Structure formats: C-alpha cells, structure tokens
Amino acid sequence: MATEECISQRKQTGDTSTLRNRRSVASSGSVTEDSHRPPAGPSSGHDTHSSNGTSARLSPRGGSSDGDAGRELLLLLVVVGLSFSTRLHKITEPPHVCWDETHFGKMGSYYINRTFFFDVHPPLGKMLIGLAGYMSGYDGTFPFIKPGDKYEHHNYAGMRAFCAVLGSFLPIFAYLIVLELSQSYTAALITAALLIFDTGSITISQYILLDPILMFFIMAAVLSMVKFNKQSHRPFTAPWSLWLVLTGVNLAGALGVKFVGLFVILLVGLNTVSDLWRLLGDLSLSLVNIAKHFLARVFGLILLPLLLYVTIFAVHFVVLNKSGPGDGFFSSAFQSRLIGNNLHNASMPEYLAYGSTITVKNLRIAGGYLHSHWHLYPEGVGAKQQQVTAYLHKDYNNLWIVHRQDHNESQSGTPDLVRHGDIIRLEHKETTRNLHSHLHEAPLTKKHFQVTGYGINATGDANDLWQVEVCGGRKGDLVKVLRSKVRFLHRATGCVLYSSGKTLPKWGWEQVEVTCSPYLKETPSSQWNIEDHINPKLPNISLSVLKPHFLEILLESHIVMIRGNSGLKPKDNEMNSKPWHWPINYQGLRFSGVNDTEYRVYLLGNPVIWWMNLASLGMYLIMVAVASVALQRGFTLDQKRMEHSHVLMRGGGLLLLGWILHYAPFYTMGRVLYYHHYFPAMLFSSMLTGVTLDVLLESTDLLLRPPYSDWLQRAGQMVLLFTVLYSFYLFHPLSYGMTGPLAHEPGSAMAGLKWMDSWEF
C-alpha cells in the first residue's frame, strides 16, 4: 500500500517540480551529459545501484538534457556572481590595518624585501600574499606596526582582493561538492546560500589573512577528492588522474599555509584508505591492478604533495636570504646562511680559550642565549641578586668572558685553551657579575636552583665556579666553538646549567628562565654551544664547514615552528576563546575599532545561519540514526527513502567526518585558540546543513499527502531562503563596517541585534 502511494505521488510531483530536481541517476542507456562537467554522468550512482539491488529508479525528468545543462550553468553563474560580489564589495574599507593584517601583511613585506623572519605557520600563505602584493604594485615599505595604522598611499588593495577572490571560491566549491555528493540542486543551493550570506565568511575573506587561502585549498582538496571518487568506475583515465593529482596539489597547498591543513589530509587519507579497502574487496580486480591503484595513490597523495611542500620551503629559504628579526630562534648553523648575520661567512678562533668573549646558546631549539642585565630578582624569588635569563634576540647583554678559577691570567703570548674538565668562571661583560648559583629555589621550576649574577669586578665566591664538560668528550679535550655541545656543572652544588623554556613574569621581561638542575640527564636543555667567540690573540679560521644541509634546515624550521605553536599558551588573565564557544557563535573577534567614533568591523558568523547549522547537525544525527537503525532492523523502505538514506550516510558521513576532524582536535590543543579557527569546520557544517535540510524537506510526504506535501516543501524552501536573506540584511554591517553608536544604544545600525550579551559590537 505504502509503495503504491509513493509511486503515484512521484508521478504527480515529477512534472511539477522545477526548482528542486534530484539529478537523474539514469537507468540503462539514457545519457545526460553535462556540458561543463563531462565526467559526471551515466553511472555516477554506481555504488547505490549495486548495493540496492533494486531496479526501480527515478525516471529521467521531462526536460531535455540541453535545458538541464543550461539551467545548471545558470545556477552556477548565479552562485559565482553572488559570491564574488559579496566578497569584493567594499574591499578597500577600512583603509587601515585590521587585526592580524599586522602580522601577515608584514610578512608579505618581508618576502618582498627578502628578509628572514620567523612565524609559526608554514610559508605558502605568506608567500602568496607577498606575491599578490608584488604583482599589484605594493613595494613592501609599509611597516604594519599595529592594527589601526592608516595605509595612506600604500597599495594594499591588491593583497586584500587576492584573499577575497580565494575566499569567493568557497561557496562555489561548496556548491559543487554538495551537488556531487547529494545529486540535488536544492541541497547545493542551500549550502551556497548559507555560505554566501554568512557575515563571518565574508569578513574573514576580506582581509590580508591566511584563512581564506587555507580554506581555499581545503575546499579545493575536498572537491577534487569528491570528483575523484566519482571517477572510480573508470580508473587510470585522464580525468581520474587529473583529479587525483589536483587533490594532491591542494593538500600540499593546505598544509603549506597552516598546519590545520593536516586535518584535511587526514580526511583525504581516511577516504583513500576506505577506497583502497573497497578495491581490495573487489575480487574481479587482480592483485597487480590493486598494486597499480595503490601506487598511483602513493604517488598522487603522498609523494607529490610532499615534493610540493618541500619545494615551498626551498623557495622560502631561497627567497629569504637576508638576516632579519627571526634569526635568534634558529641554531647557529642555520644563521650562518643568512646574509647580514654575524655568522654569515664568519671566521673566529676555533677552540675556546681563556680570556675570550663569547655568547652561549642553549641547544634546545629556540633555546636562547645566556643573558643577564641590570635587574635584580624581585623580593621573594630566591636571593635578591642579578637576574640571569635566556634571551632569544641578539644583544650586548649576551656577552660573557671566560676566566680561570684563579685570577692569574697569563697576560702575554697565546692564551691557554679551555679543556674538558677545566673549572672556569664566566663573567658577564656588561655588568661584570659572575655567573653564580646557590641553594635557593629557582623562580619557576621550584626543584631547580636559582642562577644569578654575583660579585663585581671579578671578585666572587666559590659558588661562581663551573666545570666545563664536552658531551661525549674525555678529559683534556678542547672545546670547539659552535660544534661542541658543552655542559656547565656547578662546582659547589653539582647541578647543571639548564634552560627550562618557561617564560618569566613581567619582572623578568618575559625572557626565558635559566636554572641549575640537580638532575644530570643529558637533554638539550642542559647543553649549550659557544656561538660568538672573540679573542684577538688567536687566529681566526673560516667556519664555512657549518653550512647545513637543506634537509637539516627543513627539519629545524619545523621543530621551531611546532615549538612556537605550542608556546602560544593562553595568558592567565586574558579571556580566551574556548572551542565550545564556536558553534554557538558565542563570541566574535574585533577586527577593527572599539568605540563609537571608529569604523568597526566585527568577525561574527551570521547567527541565524550558524544556529541553523547547529540545529541541523543534531537533526542529521537523528536522521542518520533513524535511517541506519531502520536498515539494520530490516524495515522495508521505499525507493526514495533508500536513496535518502544513502545520501545521508555516504555524503553526509563524509561531511560530518570533515567537520569532526576540523573541530574536535582543538579540544586537545593547549595553545591559545581564536574564534576564526572554527571556520574550516564551519564550511563542512554548512555543507552538511545543505544535505540535511534538503532531505528533510524532501521527506514532507511522510507528513502530508502529495499535493500538500509538495506545497509544504516549496514553502519550507522559500522560508529558508527568506530567513537567510533577511538575517544577512540585518547583520551585514558586521562585515561591511559600521560607525556610530554601539549596539546597545538605540541609534545604532545594529540596535536590538545584540542577541547575546557576549557579542561586542
């Protein structure tokens, strides 16, 4: 009885439906080729065919294939047009530095000036920004000091437009992905509408940031993957290879912009694994064929992206060959390849000698130089003596002089060399204090001893003596500058000079703590090397032997980046964003402007859209649970229901996985988090909403009889569209900027729209 109803109802609705048109998964023979998407087509529903085992399909719609193609193109054009126009509208406003433009704009300038810098993200995004700036006539002279600085005559629009163009592709890609996954124009259009009219997506695309570039690559990778999946029935053809390679290229791009790209790599990886597993279970394929499949994926998804990724870094290192603000983060060997660095083509005495002036660098990556300055430890922090810290930047206060334990230095002739096991005294050159330690607890690492500067003009006490030990050396070995790993053992207490990596509070100028550790394990934290070595009485030799290998540079820069990332810890008193804030749109980010006289831009997702996403996520879970339990229990479902279940479980499952992969890991991260980290996940969430709402609206016939159900469905779509448009109309000042009074005052453009107290506009 039920099936009869459904069939009859389909007959009635089949001809009338115009807007939503589940793309015909054609049965035998009838080919509906699309003009601009040739590969999709006849057997795109291959999997569902075989697993259903049912022969009744939706019959092709009445319209000719030409009309279909034309409408398809038209829809795409509409999406493209709307997407570009919303993103490029008011692109030059405000004409001052907004939020993180101060970092990424500056880094773009560094590329133009070829100055070396340090950042926690891989270089591709900034390289592209730099390139865009260069092409559009920006000369790299604007300093990007702080948000709010006026650009004046500098040409910044090019960089912004570049980001906005990439950002405009997001709705388009989403449209294509959803279309591919659900075969439904309605779902694709819902998704596109959600993304086009989301104020958050617009705002984040309009400025010089890494996020639009990152999201562009992520979406492109997902799109290529989905397209590639569709080609699975005809492997090793040109389109198949093209999409495979494109996936790989985009993966490399995503990872090259931010490490968040790893998540999409994981998504593609999981998809590929399941794909290979499916192939393996296909007994009609020979093992040789499977091996070919496997190798193709290894090449396309592992080797190629890796190669590209390494190439990006190679370009990065080649372009940035001048010394700059990031030098101190890197090892001595690394610095020697930067023009302008004091280690570049340096020459200095080879072996450490008494009387030399040296700098001592910790071997932990991004470890810092041993440093002291004219400030005392504050009251209550050990003894009130001069601070000794580790400092990442080059400075006069990093210089130390090596003395014998007794004071009779040979004044004439060549100075004696320091050997393994010798006892020395290190005097700070600027303040003439000695490096000193004693049985007081260290400021942060309470189990270690405090290290201070003590004594003056070479007078001190027995606590100033340190034993030099070359790691892996024997008694009498000389200490090689730059190449020997040295440990300094405190003579009186037996502890070892140690850099804990913890940042001191304000009284220590937020430099890194230096302690004396009673645990004598050999870790990089307790090992140091001599970097600068100045002794006029000794002959200098060239140190070009230091030049590191490319792979070493690559590895080191990665470790420094990862350390930098995990070093971005939230400060205690700062209110920071928590991952659970994001999906509920709890709090946005202020891009520009604080008070009512300034031009304010506030990054906040369109709340209607975001809450709709959240709701439909829950709805999706329920619907999928219903569908899978029904299937598992063996309920007989009609054709349409089966098709919906498959769209939900396959396509929706992929999108849900994408959302989880881009969202859940943030819960485990210790670093400081921001609202904009959610945007990649939000893209997946919106696509899922498209699929879910479409299926939901399609299922109106469960509730009402055919003609009414169709009306209800149409009405639902209209209401949805209207809601999205109206909410965009309400909230558009968030992205396009607003001036005048704040939202809680009546005269504001946003009056009455501060629906949550935590929003700050």
Place this chain on the structure above:
Amino acid sequence: MCHVVLSVFYHVVFYHVVFYHVVFYHVVLCFIMLCVVCVSCFIMSCYVLLYVLCYVVLCFIMLCVVCVSCFIMSCCVMPCCLCCVLSCCVMSCCMCCVMSCCVLSCCVWCVCCVLSCCVCRVLSCCVCCVMSCCVCCVLSCCVMSCCMCCVMSCCVLSCCVWCVCCVLSCCVCRVLSCCVCCVMSCCVCCVLSCCVMSCCMCCVMSCCITLCHVCVVFYHVVFYHVVLCHVVCVVCLLSSIRVSMMMLQLPLVVTAQVDVVLVLVSLWSLWSRLSHLNYPSAVVFDEVYYGQFVSLYMKRVFFIDDSGPPLGHMILALGAYLGGFDGNFVWNRIGAEYPSSVSVWSLRLLPALCGALCVPLVYLLTLELNFSHLSALGAALLLLLENSLIVQSRFMLLESVLIFFVLLAFLSYLRFHNSSSSSWSRFSWLLVSGASCSAAVGVKYMGVFSYLLLLGVASLHTWKLIGERTVNHLSVLVQCVCRFVLLLVVPVLLYVFWFYVHLSLLNRSGPHDQLMSSAFQASLQGGLSRITQGQPLEVAYGSQVTLRSSASQPIPCWLHSHKANYPIRYGNGRGSSHQQQVTCYPFKDVNNWWIVKDPGRQELVVGSPPRPVRHGDVIQLVHGMTSRFLNSHDVAAPMSPHAQEVSGYIDFNVSMATQNLWRVDISNREAESEVWKTILSEVRLVHVNTSAVLKMSGVSLPDWGFRQLEVVAEKLFKVHSSSLGWTVEEHRYGTSREQKEREAELHSPTHIDVDRKISFWAKFLELQRKMLTVKQEDSEHKYSSAPLEWITMETNIAYWLHSSTNAQIHLIGNPVSWGVANLSLLAYQLLAAVYMLRRRRGIIDLPESVWSQFVCLGCVCVGGWLVNFVPFLMMEKTLFLYHYLPALCYLYLLCPALLEHTLTHLLSDVTHRRALCVFASAVLLSVFVSYRTFCPLTYGSPELSANQLQGLKWRDTWDILYRRR
C-alpha cells in the same frame, strides 16, 4: 503500514510505561514493605510475574487516560507528552525517533520536540525541577497513590537520577531504626543469596535496585558492600562452585565442581602478594603521597586531590580504618619507620588482595574469551610471576585496585555476553560490570579509557543485536534499554555516589579549604563556618559586612581600606586623586568591615524590622573604621591605568564631586528581586555614574600601598566574567549609632548559632570542577620516564632502601615476560593484518566462530593495551613506569591465547606443534627463573651484596643503589 505503525508505537509506549512502573514501584516498595517483597520474591518468583501483569493492566488504563486528556488539551501538549513517554529512556531517544519518523509521519515535528525536550529536560530538569520534584517524590512515595503525577512531571531520566537521591533523603530523614536493621540484614542475605543462587528475576528486578539503594543508605557500610560483594563474587567464581538446589526434591542434593588448578593458582597468588606484607615497616615510595590522605580521612578533614576521584583513597582509608589507625602518623618522607601503633599490614591489605585476585580473574577472563584452560593457566602464571605487579600490589598504592576493577568489568561483561540470551540472570553480570567500571573510574581517571573500550565493545554487540531480524522489536528494545541503564546510568550514579560518601566523610575544614568557595567552606565544620555560624542571612541597610573577592583564588582577599592616601604622584609621574586607598587585603582585619548604607538616609544602624537589600538597589558603602565612602571617578588607577581608581572619598574642595553610589547586581540570582544573601549571593557592584564594575585587578601595589592588592573599577564589554563577584563573608546587623561604639563593635567577634548548608549537588559539581581544573605544577622527578621507555623497560623506580643495609625494593618488571608480551603484541598485529587482507580477497582461513574469537581477543587485549598506553603519549604530566602496568596486563592476557591460536589453527604438522610446545614451556621456565632472580628486589629480602646487585643490573639505564661501606 498502519498496522506496523500501531504495533510499534504500542510496543514502545507500552514497554516504557511498564518498565518505568516496575522500577518505580520497586523503589517504593523496598522502603515500605521491603521484607515482604524480598521474601516473597525469593520464595516464589512467579509472584513477580503476577506483579508485573498487574502493572501492565494498570499502565494500559493509565495510558488511555493520558492520551485522552492530551487530546482534550491543546494540540501542542500532545507532542510533548508523547515525547515524554517516548524519550523517557535516554538511549532509546534515537529509536523512538526512528519509529516516529518512519511511522508516525511527523518528521519535522518530532525532531523539534525531541530536541527541545532533551535540551529542556536535561538542562533544566536535572538542575532545578528535579530538586523540587524529588522532595515531592519522597512525600508521594509514602502515600504511594499519586506517583502518576510524578511520572508526568519529571521525565524518567531525571527520575532515574534522582530516585537514588529521593530514597536516600527519604531514609535519612525518617530513620526507623528497627526497619533499617531489618532492611540491612535482608539486603545482605539478598545479596549473598542472589550471588549464590542466581535467582533470575529477583536478581535483575529487585536485587539490583534494592541492593543499590540499601547500599546508598548505609554509607558507612558501603565499603563492606562494594568490596565484599566483589570479593564474594570473585570467590564464588574462583572455586567455580555450581550449586544447584532442588527445592522440590526431598533428598536435598548439592553438587559442587571445583577447578583445582584455579584454586591452586589463586592460593599461590595470595601467598605471593600477601606474605610478609608488613616487611619494610617503613614508608615506601608513593605511600608518602597516599598516606597523607588516609590520615586526613581518619581525621575527617576535607582535602582536594587532583590525581583521581576519591574511591581509591577511600579504599585505602578503609584498610586503615579496619586496622584501627587513628590518623596520627605523618607521612613526611620515604623510608620513615612506621611506629608500632600503626598496623602496616592492614594499610596494605586491600591493594594486595586486589592484586592477588587479578590472577584468578585473568584465568577466568581467558576462559571467557573461549580459550582453553591451559592458556588460562599460562596467562595466570605470567601475571603471577610479574615482579612489577607484585611490587605494586604489596604497598599502599592504587594501580592494583584499578587493574582489579578493570579486569572484573571485562570478565563480567564477557560472562554476560556469552551466557544464553534467554536467561535474565545474565543482566546481573552486566550490573557487576557497570559497577566495576564505575569503581575503576572512581579509583583513577585512567579507568575512563578502559570503560570507554568496554562501552565500545558493548555498543558493537548491541548493534549486532539490533540487526538480528529473528528477535522481535520489543525484546530488542528491552535489551537495549537494559544495557543502557546498567552500563551508563548505573556507573554514573555510582560515580556520583563515591563523591557523596567522600563529602559526607570529610566534614571538617582543612588545609585545602581556601580553594573552595565561601559557601562550600561554610558547610565544613570549623574554619569559615566557625566564624560565619549564625550570621543573619539577609543583608540589610545598616549591615556590617566583609566582602571577599571571588577572583582571588586560591588566596582569599577582602575589600579593605586604611588611613593612608594614594600618593599625589606615582613613580612614573602620573597623578592621582590623593584620596584614601582602597585595596584588597589577604588577611582578616578590622579594616575589612564595611557598612551598607541607604543613600537616602543618614543612620548606619539596622532598623526593625531590617530592610533587606535587593538586586538592583542602589547603596553606599561606608568604611567601618574611617567612615569614608567607597568612591570611584574618572582618574586612572595606580597600577592598571586603563581602569578607574577606587578610593575612600575625602573632600579636598577641588571640584571633584562625590560619586559614591553603587548598584547591587546579584549575578547568581534566581528571581529579579532577590535579596542579597550572606555567603550565597555573588554580587557585582556597579558604579552608578560610570557603570564601571568594582574589581580586584590582581596586581600588588608598591610600598606606599603596603603591597596589598589593587582594586579598580573597570568598564567591561564582557559581561560574563566570573572574576568580578564579591561575596559577603562575615556579616552582622549594626546596632551602634556612634562612631566610637561602632569601632568597638567591629572589634568584637561575631557569633550566633544556626546551621547553613549548600546542597550535595552544588558541592559535588564544585569539587569535581576544582579537581579537574586545579593544576599541579608539573614537577620533575628523579625516576620519571617517558611512555616510550616503558615498552622496553628502560627505567626502573627505586621504592625503598633499607636505612643501613643494601636491602632494597625496586619496581622492575620481569624482563622475560615483558619481552614475551611485546612479541605477542607484534605477532597479533601481523597476524591480524594478514588475515584481514586475505579475507578481503575472499580467502577464508578461519571458520567464522574462530575468526570472531580472534577478533574478540584483539578488541579486548590489543584494544585494552592501546587505550591504556596511547593516552600517555599525549599527556604532559610527570609519568612513571607504574602507569604502564594496566596496559601490560592486557598483553599477558593476549600472549597465551595467541599461542593457543597458533597451535590449533596455524600449525598442522605434529612436529611443529611439539616444537612450539617445547618452546613455550622453555619460555615459561625462563620466566620463572628471571622471576626468582629479581625476587630479592621485589620483596626487599634477602639482602644482596654489591656484586650481586651489579649482576642484576641487566640494563645500563637501570638505577640500582649501592651503599658504600
């Protein structure tokens, strides 16, 4: 279709209501006529069936009434009502939706309902509605007639959660001593008889509920119950005694089967763990850590320990309690000798017992995994001869307890899974499993991972069950619900219950009080409650108060002022108002007193009757000793120049008007006109002129401010910031009109006596949050190690060294079995990979039953290893070798099973099989030899010479101590 609709709907609704009522009435009955129920249940189980039938009829009538009334009422009530019924069982939420979506044809509608219902009920009901509901419930329980309204009002989830609480409060309230005694004795015999006789219906239907609840009532008996129940269960298992009693046949026949091997292994294991238990009569390693908590339990002093939930500590404390320990020993350093008054044996007994019982558990677990007795013996021996486990069991440490509960949980779950699906008694195994899981989580947070694994396995099995077309819908639904309740609801309730016991045991204030809120502290004896007892609750105009800042965790501080002004110019040249300083001061002081004044009146005394201050009222605050008004104005604060200065106003005639009006904003209010309450209300003081909020900035002032903490007023965008609140801590109604009198009054201490309590839930949530958020400074330790070093046992831990000789105890594993374990892990993964690839290519090597056995083995053992090892790789805490022990146990379980699999399914040649057998016995022999070799380091005796110790240093990285002579 219609038929399906109706039948499904009917079944769903029907079953829920039936189930609910059965449960509910049992709860009721167990307190009104528990004896009758128990006795009658045990005597004739058919009574229960009749009983159920009665309710079936009742419920049907009930349902009709509900439906009719719903239809009569407006149509939006109906979905709610339906949803209530449908979603009453939380797990079946999805199920219900399936039904309603596919069948009821109201997809949209239902989704909305479910969403709103779930959210509403879970959030609001759980918190407030239920709290009041439970009281009603208690009352109506007694009457037993109007429980229907309870059904309607609170959804079953909340009821389920709260029935425990209802019962609890019910019992505690009216303690009828004779009734209690009788209940208790009944329950004990009920437990015992259930375990022994395995009475099916009774066990599931009444036992689980009554047992739980009776346990709840007697919290001081709970140790006995929990531990005893487990021990009894295990002992029953241990001897594998199947007692079958034929009641009707007159020659009463008792047949008993005893697995002699199992008994022997258990005895050996008991001997190895329990012999000379008090030998190093000195504090060993982490006993120094757990010991302090044990003695705090004995003194019933409150503490917070972030290392784990309280059950583990309580078990240790139980041991101490049984041994008559009075709490007067300070665990201050490793190696300190215990005085003779301390019964060392009893302190270490329970962990050792748990450690010993692990061995038979592993034996039985192997059997449940469908492997032979020989494999079981192998696994038991590997565990038995593992030196590190012996060391860890023999002292007052928690790992062995954790391992015990985890193994018990898996064993009972597998028992449940393997027993025939028709018998209901198997659900008692599921109950044991859920309870053990909860206990494991209660001992250490690490238990969560094993629990999740078990849930994963259980949900896979449940999913398979759902897929079985031969079973009818109702049965599937019932089973799913049972699993859900026993594996999720019961453990959560028990977990909360551990905290309940913890909090009711520790009722005195102690060193960790300062971490908690004022309200929490006031609920503890001594400490803050000594000061605040009997203060008036409502702050009125004229009240004298001290205001404590909520931001100042963990050090408290109070709003303070004194006779000193801000310097005219600060060190950096910025100017100030030069008015009187207002600070936050971390010590009790007479200058912390402020008087709440009505701006419209002059007097500073409380009228009669007192006029309470409400949310939104505007007040002035007068400093008690100096009579200055709390004031703020547009002058930059001394240390935080972006904020406004706060001062005690002095009129210098410099055209700086007073701005001393403050609006009271109670942030945790429930009603709009809520009265400002002592301790309970968290108040924000909003400056009327500038709408800035009074706030402690956390910066300490320089010398001119006596290094006290700065107080500012700050305009804030962020409204939801918890650090802005102030709580009235000390409070009294002012009576003196003159300044002199008032000063004298302020100097006199406050006391009148009334008790004030915050609810258990508030305390539980606060404590749980604190435990998860309080961060210990990660400290280095000499013996700390990285997780990857554990696999190869690169490190050891020296636990104890004799004060004068070389006798010492180390945590060192048995190297041979360690290697065997790693090898088997590797072998399993290889084998599994090969099997899976071959199966995928259509080559079936193993028959289906063997394959599922192999998969099950992997899920439990390799899965168990993974979940107990991988999380450590991501942790940033200080880690030790003993963290690896739970994971290791799984490998020992895996190893002999894998060997058996190889023997029976991989080797077909007889010679190969023989070779493998010989090899296996050789390995076992060498395991034993290396166990004997390391025994001196395990038991601490006999003493070894330096040369022998040197000989034991098999790895260079091991740290074995020598005493220089």
